Amino acid sequence: MEVYPVAFREIMVSYTAVDDRVHAAVLHELLLRQTPTVEQLARVTGLPAIAVDDAMGRLRERGAVVGDPTGGVVAAYPLSGVPTSHVVALDVAVAWANCAVDALAVPAMVGRPGTISSQCTLCSGSITIDVEGTVVRSREPAGVVVAYGGLTDCRDRPALVRSCPFVNFFCGEAHAAQWQPPTTWSGRFLSLDQAARLAVSNFHHVIEVYQRFRPEQ
Numbered sequence: 001m002e003v004y005p006v007a008f009r010e011i012m013v014s015y016t017a018v019d020d021r022v023h024a025a026v027l028h029e030l031l032l033r034q035t036p037t038v039e040q041l042a043r044v045t046g047l048p049a050i051a052v053d054d055a056m057g058r059l060r061e062r063g064a065v066v067g068d069p070t071g072g073v074v075a076a077y078p079l080s081g082v083p084t085s086h087v088v089a090l091d092v093a094v095a096w097a098n099c100a101v102d103a104l105a106v107p108a109m110v111g112r113p114g115t116i117s118s119q120c121t122l123c124s125g126s127i128t129i130d131v132e133g134t135v136v137r138s139r140e141p142a143g144v145v146v147a148y149g150g151l152t153d154c155r156d157r158p159a160l161v162r163s164c165p166f167v168n169f170f171c172g173e174a175h176a177a178q179w180q181p182p183t184t185w186s187g188r189f190l191s192l193d194q195a196a197r198l199a200v201s202n203f204h205h206v207i208e209v210y211q212r213f214r215p216e217q
């Protein structure tokens with residue numbers, strides 16, 4: 001008879017619970033800009049490495065986690081494992097987000113106010129946004145808008161390739177209007193308040209998983 005650690009015995013009845021616990025641990029590692037290795041995830045979740053490895057396979061298949069060919073983690077939406085131009089500062093961590101909408105979801109996921117630092121896609125001017133949940137507390141400049149869309153000719157590719165590079169902030173409507181997206185881009189422009197609400201709505205499931213299963217601080 002195999003003997004599993006207590007945490008694993010409790011939840012082995014359900015793949016979903018294992019996957020959620022590993023998913024939350026991956027998000028937590030990326031939040032802290034740490035590399036979510038199987039060994040590290042096994043340590044923080046109390047699950048056997050083999051169970052973590054299986055869960056990671058399912059999370060990659062589902063598209064919740066994007067891996068690289070060496071088995072590393074490139075992203076777990078909304079967070080990135082590599083530096084991006086969308087930085088979210090919280091009192092507990094300073095994390096990289098995959099795109100503008102992903103950045104807007106991070107404070108709600110962590111349940112803390114956050115400050116997003118990014119740039120206008122056209123003029124590279126600094127953009128700073130204070131967010132709490134779905135509410136934008138302050139913004140600089142005042143007219144920030146978000147391009148929300150992606151490429152229509154690579155729907156089989158992960159969002160990281162097909163949409164994230166094209167979901168960006170602009171300093172205002174004038175620069176958004178001057179932006180020339182690739183010819184296969186399809187999308188629309190959102191006010192910052194619309195984008196903040198959309199972000200939390202899109203990430204409803206991830207926010208729930210993280211808040212329920214995040215490792216002990």
Ligand SMILES: [Zn+2]
Binds near residue numbers: 121125170
């Ligand atoms: Zn601009």
